Amino acid sequence: MQSINDDTCPSFEGTLELIGRRWTGSVVQAAARGARRFGEYRAMIDGISDRLLSQRLKELEAAGLIDRTVVPSTPVQILYQLTAEGQALVVALQPLSQWSLRRSGSRVTKEVPVG
Amino acid sequence: MQSINDDTCPSFEGTLELIGRRWTGSVVQAAARGARRFGEYRAMIDGISDRLLSQRLKELEAAGLIDRTVVPSTPVQILYQLTAEGQALVVALQPLSQWSLRRSGSRVTKEVPVG
DNA sequence: CTGAATCCAATAGGATACTG
DNA sequence: CAGTATCCTATTGGATTCAG
Numbered sequence: 001m002q003s004i005n006d007d008t009c010p011s012f013e014g015t016l017e018l019i020g021r022r023w024t025g026s027v028v029q030a031a032a033r034g035a036r037r038f039g040e041y042r043a044m045i046d047g048i049s050d051r052l053l054s055q056r057l058k059e060l061e062a063a064g065l066i067d068r069t070v071v072p073s074t075p076v077q078i079l080y081q082l083t084a085e086g087q088a089l090v091v092a093l094q095p096l097s098q099w100s101l102r103r104s105g106s107r108v109t110k111e112v113p114v115g
Numbered sequence: 116m117q118s119i120n121d122d123t124c125p126s127f128e129g130t131l132e133l134i135g136r137r138w139t140g141s142v143v144q145a146a147a148r149g150a151r152r153f154g155e156y157r158a159m160i161d162g163i164s165d166r167l168l169s170q171r172l173k174e175l176e177a178a179g180l181i182d183r184t185v186v187p188s189t190p191v192q193i194l195y196q197l198t199a200e201g202q203a204l205v206v207a208l209q210p211l212s213q214w215s216l217r218r219s220g221s222r223v224t225k226e227v228p229v230g
Numbered sequence: 231c232t233g234a235a236t237c238c239a240a241t242a243g244g245a246t247a248c249t250g
Numbered sequence: 251c252a253g254t255a256t257c258c259t260a261t262t263g264g265a266t267t268c269a270g
Contacts, residue, residue, distance in 0.1 A: 017135055020131045095207040
């Protein structure tokens with residue numbers, strides 16, 4: 001049996017460490033639920049600071065999961081939206097989300113946010 | 116709907132922060148692949164230190180995902196195995212694992228159409 | 231073999247204030 | 251509105267040593 005850190009699992013660990021940082025899950029979920037502007041994210045994620053929100057958005061953008069667009073209106077609008085990869089991530093995260101919900105005792109009848 | 120930090124998503128964030136710590140994904144995967152004794156985990160996870168392996172196992176045990184059993188043989192054996200919850204987690208993590216693999220360009224066992 | 235203890239460096243995150 | 255800059259503390263993780 002070879003080491004599990006050969007070439008396949010580092011990517012998995014990397015993914016976990018990316019989305020395991022504080023607030024990141026919430027930011028991704030906010031994006032999945034339609035947040036686009038900075039203030040929308042901030043309003044949807046209770047307790048997050050500007051600094052961390054900015055940082056998380058940058059990390060997700062660097063990872064190719066969120067797309068930052070500058071709309072030349074007046075005033076300028078900046079939009080953060082999930083890329084195709086980001087949307088695929090949201091889908092891939094759903095079983096884990098369900099698992100978390102069941103564990104925490106909440107009942108999740110049937111409503112699944114995205115998909 | 117309500118704020119995403121109402122009562123449902125904290126559990127999700129908590130889960131992400133638990134398995135997002137360094138090595139935790141590897142430890143869970145090692146368990147899923149049959150590791151049971153401390154030394155087996157250590158051998159399967161290249162680069163992890165005793166201290167961190169011990170810490171991760173404790174965290175997973177505290178979360179109810181891994182079960183620690185002392186077998187009174189000579190010398191005493193200590194077994195770390197996934198609980199039912201832990202096994203459910205492994206299953207719930209599979210789509211995320213697949214997503215990571217596709218992203219990193221690795222091939223999945225079965226061919227995945229690119230388009 | 232299975233850890234616990236200690237020390238240290240790096241990073242993460244919270245609070246606050248300020249800017250184009 | 252959409253961030254940046256700073257400061258400061260807490261947490262993390264790596265390395266090494268010791269022990270039952």
